[in-house]
Amino acid sequence: MGDPHxxxxxxxxxxxxxxxxxxxxxxxxxxxxKAEIIVKSFKKCGISNALDGTENDALFEEGDTSDG
Incomplete structure (x- = not known):
């Protein structure tokens, strides 16, 4: 798509x-x-967080925009 011709x-x-x-x-x-972005996204949405609640803080962290 970026090709001018x-x-x-x-x-x-x-x-x-x-x-x-x-x-x-x-x-x-x-x-x-990156696989890291996919993992972070699932944790942020609460889809793959630990069931014992130890990763619930990921739901309330500020977004990291440095990954692009």
């Missing part, structure tokens, strides 16, 4: 990407997400 249709419109191109974009995006 695009193939055009005969009418001059930009051609839509192929399914395989879109799949590659999605695959690359998923590969770029």
């Amino acid at each position: 695009h193939d055009l249709t005969p009418s001059g419109r930009m051609k839509r990407p192929s399914i395989s191109e879109v799949c590659e974009w999605v695959k690359k995006s998923w590969e770029d997400v």
Whole structure:
């Protein structure tokens, strides 16, 4: 998508990407997400916190925006 050169249709419109191109974009995006971010997200939502309540403080921590 960031490529400034695009193939055009005969009418001059930009051609839509192929399914395989879109799949590659999605695959690359998923590969770029760090596992640490996923773990933090689940804990922040309370999905994977310890059932004994020892990790409940994660629900009320300020957000860490340094991860991007």
